[in-house]
Amino acid sequence: MEQYLGIDVGGTNVKMGIVDATDGRISNFYSHDTASWRSSGHFIERLGDAIALQLVEYPEVKRVGIGVPGLTTRDRTTLIEITAIPEIDGIAIVPDLKLRFPEHDFYLENDANAAALGEYYFGEDKLPEDYIFVTLGTGIGGAAIIDKKVFKGGGGNAMEPGHVPSKNGKVLERNIGKKELLDLAITMRTNYTGQTQLPSDGTISTTGLVAAASKGDELAMQVFQEMGYLLGEGLVSMIRILDITTILIGGGISASFEYILPAINERFEYWLTPYYLKTITIKRATLANDAGLLGAASLCFD
Amino acid sequence: MEQYLGIDVGGTNVKMGIVDATDGRISNFYSHDTASWRSSGHFIERLGDAIALQLVEYPEVKRVGIGVPGLTTRDRTTLIEITAIPEIDGIAIVPDLKLRFPEHDFYLENDANAAALGEYYFGEDKLPEDYIFVTLGTGIGGAAIIDKKVFKGGGGNAMEPGHVPSKNGKVLERNIGKKELLDLAITMRTNYTGQTQLPSDGTISTTGLVAAASKGDELAMQVFQEMGYLLGEGLVSMIRILDITTILIGGGISASFEYILPAINERFEYWLTPYYLKTITIKRATLANDAGLLGAASLCFD
Numbered sequence: 001m002e003q004y005l006g007i008d009v010g011g012t013n014v015k016m017g018i019v020d021a022t023d024g025r026i027s028n029f030y031s032h033d034t035a036s037w038r039s040s041g042h043f044i045e046r047l048g049d050a051i052a053l054q055l056v057e058y059p060e061v062k063r064v065g066i067g068v069p070g071l072t073t074r075d076r077t078t079l080i081e082i083t084a085i086p087e088i089d090g091i092a093i094v095p096d097l098k099l100r101f102p103e104h105d106f107y108l109e110n111d112a113n114a115a116a117l118g119e120y121y122f123g124e125d126k127l128p129e130d131y132i133f134v135t136l137g138t139g140i141g142g143a144a145i146i147d148k149k150v151f152k153g154g155g156g157n158a159m160e161p162g163h164v165p166s167k168n169g170k171v172l173e174r175n176i177g178k179k180e181l182l183d184l185a186i187t188m189r190t191n192y193t194g195q196t197q198l199p200s201d202g203t204i205s206t207t208g209l210v211a212a213a214s215k216g217d218e219l220a221m222q223v224f225q226e227m228g229y230l231l232g233e234g235l236v237s238m239i240r241i242l243d244i245t246t247i248l249i250g251g252g253i254s255a256s257f258e259y260i261l262p263a264i265n266e267r268f269e270y271w272l273t274p275y276y277l278k279t280i281t282i283k284r285a286t287l288a289n290d291a292g293l294l295g296a297a298s299l300c301f302d
Numbered sequence: 303m304e305q306y307l308g309i310d311v312g313g314t315n316v317k318m319g320i321v322d323a324t325d326g327r328i329s330n331f332y333s334h335d336t337a338s339w340r341s342s343g344h345f346i347e348r349l350g351d352a353i354a355l356q357l358v359e360y361p362e363v364k365r366v367g368i369g370v371p372g373l374t375t376r377d378r379t380t381l382i383e384i385t386a387i388p389e390i391d392g393i394a395i396v397p398d399l400k401l402r403f404p405e406h407d408f409y410l411e412n413d414a415n416a417a418a419l420g421e422y423y424f425g426e427d428k429l430p431e432d433y434i435f436v437t438l439g440t441g442i443g444g445a446a447i448i449d450k451k452v453f454k455g456g457g458g459n460a461m462e463p464g465h466v467p468s469k470n471g472k473v474l475e476r477n478i479g480k481k482e483l484l485d486l487a488i489t490m491r492t493n494y495t496g497q498t499q500l501p502s503d504g505t506i507s508t509t510g511l512v513a514a515a516s517k518g519d520e521l522a523m524q525v526f527q528e529m530g531y532l533l534g535e536g537l538v539s540m541i542r543i544l545d546i547t548t549i550l551i552g553g554g555i556s557a558s559f560e561y562i563l564p565a566i567n568e569r570f571e572y573w574l575t576p577y578y579l580k581t582i583t584i585k586r587a588t589l590a591n592d593a594g595l596l597g598a599a600s601l602c603f604d
Contacts, residue, residue, distance in 0.1 A: 153432075154547070
């Protein structure tokens, strides 16, 4: 039974665990707060200590996958810009760890890219080897998986779906990121004269929006329709540039999936030709809380 | 001295020649009209005969690159849809030719993709290993080269820059393809009250537009400004999705390059962050008439 060590380096916690390559079961889960390692001034050493403890307990594990919240070099050896943990910017983390653990192999990737790949190996649905993964949250993130590998593009940091041009001279995530979505909902609420359960005091939440839409609230549905429309337009550019027709939607606001879907599909029908439409598939990502850790472990597959 | 046989299969002529891998010099150039091979009912056999003649004269040539005007399978063995030569749709051209020439290797690619790659090996300028190539003509075509290879994307037919969403609910090439560009110029001419050398009788040509712009004609410059604006917006999406910052502009209407450039740059400045702007480079493609043949030969490089 093949097992990998998956490590999800986050701004709040660093989570790790031994992942069964067959079924994604996580053993020996360990979480440590990021702040104390940062303030120690020896983040990588502390991380190495935690890795050592895992590897002592699981000597048969030879591969370690690491997801980080930021930019890495194209060869995936070195951290470039980890906004939440700036102390480790510029560190050649893969060679450094290899020096300490010469018998082991380390695989580094941006965390959103890793989470996208995790859907292939550990997701509920059988996926094709090529798909686009978009996360809806504070920002609009994403990745493309091509041939079961993270698509790096030219410079190594391909797929910034949140930053493609969108409506009103704004990039996509400045139109439908979490804050912008709520601003839109508040504005539409102000101008709305029909029946709605959305509050008029500026306290609309994304959870409230989804709950209202699920009860058929017309205004909440209109908000998600606008979101789906703009997301759909952005997806069309990605589909045309990457020739990929399976789309996975993840992130916290993907709870709105069924309410944004009709407008996305309407945009697909409008812009795309039969070559794409005959195979187009859009669905929700299936990994939830463990997406980061499982994504990191998925980097260890050949 | 390594030499390859390059073959540019076009709707009007099939051109071939022995290409010196070092300097792109073409020997033994041969062109045959496409129509008579089509009407023979044995297009691939006639093509094979012409290849045989080349290879008899150049026995040291072992690799043959073929560019075709249409879609191929992702593994680049088989023709899917060659609109100008529908008789050969579905033919497994690479294995078929390999059967006849077992000592030789054949490399198949879409002609625009091949032309893009040709710029790397035979263009005047030293290019990086990753760049976006866009052709301005009747349509807006293109390719991306990543790691010195044609980027295939998921389904094998990536990079349709002409088909990304653009202004007024139209895809890019329905706004700035040749016909649309002339329609735009004619409309702008009708509404224009200033001095211009553009004719008012609906006979504006692209050559005339470029000539007028080169003499500082205000209206011609405005037309190209609009074209550059829309092209720039489309390029931004490609840059964000592919993380590539070198852009090559080819095709017949790239004669307008210096007139569309200011608006493209303005759009880059507007949409892109320093990460991209610090390396962004946009220039004209350098291969002209032989782009197809040299592009085909460039498929033979490792």
